[in-house]
Amino acid sequence: MFLHLVVIAWLYVAVMMAVAEATNTNGSLLGAIVTFVLYGLLPMGIVAYILATPARRRARRAREAAQETPTEPSASVPPDQRREAPADAPVAPVRKED
Template sequence: MYLVVIAWLYVVLMMSVAEATGTNGSFLGAIVTFFLYGLVPLSLVVYLMLTPQRRKGIREREAAEEARRQQAVSDLPDAGGHAAGAAEPGGVPAVGKEP
């Protein structure tokens, strides 16, 4: 893909040089040619072509963050999400049981 980008920029640069050095051309026309035929459309095309890679990177970062979050939760001493209860013999009786 980058070879096509470089080749297109080369073609547009040569068009700009021809515009600037031509008998009816101007330096301002060369600048406009370079931007309107080269940089603006090329930046749009490159942005659109790299969109899948950006999305993949975002998904990978989110997955890594979720894995780190899960690892941090599982490293806690009581990761069950319930309050720790006392042992029944000699301690507090379980819910619903008579002492």
């Protein structure tokens, strides 16, 4: 929440600086755009990226933890009810002779 407030407040200041640049007698529209980008968008993009690092790190760790823990949905079902052949079958399968 704090990050959003800081970004909005600083972008407001940058817009006001750009408006002052555009409306000044020696200013120009190009100068206003450059002022807004260099004083507003670029610094806030860097700040937002740095302050969002812990959230990205938590998401990455959660994603890695989800990939590491194998989830077998049929682990609680006994092997004979899964309709699978047991791994160590005591009887060899019978083949039809020609």
